[in-house]
Amino acid sequence: MHWPVAFGRGDSMFPKDNNGNTINGDTDFVDTWKAMEKTFKKGKAKAIGISNFSRKETERLLKETEVVPAAHQIELHPYLQQNEACAWFRSKGIHVQQYSPFGNQNEVYSKGQNMGKLIDDPTLVEVGKKYNKNGAQVALAWGIAQGHSVLPKSKTPSRIKDNLEGDFRLEQADLEKLKGVDKQMRFNDPSANFGWNFYIDEDGKVA
Template sequence: MEHPRTILLSSGDQVPAIGLETYLTKPGDVDRIIAEAWNVGYRHFDCAAYYGNEATIGNAIKNAQLPRNQLWLTSKLWNTEHAPDRVGPACDQTLRDLQCQYLDLYLMHFPLAFVHGKGPIPRDAHGNVELEDVPIIDTWRAMEALVDQGKVKNIGVCNFTLGQMRELHTQARIKPAVHQFECNPYLPQHRMVDFCKEHNVAMTAYRPLGGQVDGNGPVVRDDPTVGQVAQKLGKTPAQILLAWLLTRGIAIIPKSTHPDRLRENFVDFLLGPEDLQAISAILRRHRGCDPAARLGPNLTYLTKEPM
């Protein structure tokens, strides 16, 4: 069963269902990867100020002469820029770096504000991240203004808890168009998916193949159930994992620097009900991107909800 190539947003825009994550992409690889991804069919590039490579990506897009009206560019507001008077300048810097006049989607990278001016991850003497008292809704209002100004077509969030999603949805003038969160069979996010579908919030899954940020942890594509479905359908385990997300209506942003993997990840099918249920029935749980583990125990609330 072939899957739709785009997912409709509440604004009426259509985001490409398969994008390319650019986190940790080495500067020397960017030109090659952007050009190769474009040739495969990728039109959605997922970026972020925190990744530190937006200027390189902007140059690669320019060098490849990719038409802006055929690209979907996503970027993210970093945690140190949550104060309302810093949101606009942060977005302007991203626009300059990516060499574009507007973003298709601008996301709040995390639902918390870090102290500004002490580096990207300011820490106190105990190793905890130093937080700034900026209500989420205040940052969101400044992001809404970016839409009003035409700098951003759509706005959304990343890594929000269910409670934070409910609160923002109630308070927002422009409702979140997209929620990007970690999702794979070991972190299925069933309750979050139900909420987003109920409230017409499109979803994007990062780390769709599992594993941890540092490359350790269980590899979901090695799961025996995934292997069985892959063998049955004549697909690779990675393709089964990506198709599982697309079948649930979730956009995907797998990361790869290898041409063969770029093609492998650009899947063109959905799972049937039996295979969808088999993957969804996997019970093992693991979170690869754990803010509390990486940033400090004062952030445990971000990951305490059921997976």
């Protein structure tokens, strides 16, 4: 099961069985996209996009459909920079949106719980001191510097305020430093839950 989406994601939108397990469908994602194209062409949606597609899957989508996705939501942060993939999506006219910009800060991810938080990484903290910012704010500024839309999530007013202060410009020398923290480490892989092998041939995919 794969999902083309406009904007918004999360397993709460999917039907569950009596045991709370996701009920997976068997509809081809190209057919789903074609239905969404009809909605777009009728003016009922200003934009339609995708989430968690690999380049190979996106190539098929572009080949077999008409409307280029406006945006692509993928896990992106300094530990999973995916520079080659992001450049490829941009070359196709697809804007990249970052979810999980703080990496393993999200408690629902099983991977990364037994390691230090990305936002406490010494390099991020060091760079942040130069700008009087914290590691989380540096992670947001890194994403903005890549030309991405960055999607932090918080319910805490103080953290929401901090996130808004992550909109600042990092100097090139600091961006070069941050390149060095890339671990190609993916924290979110819902393949087992959704019955679809996500991220084939993409950075951070664990077989």
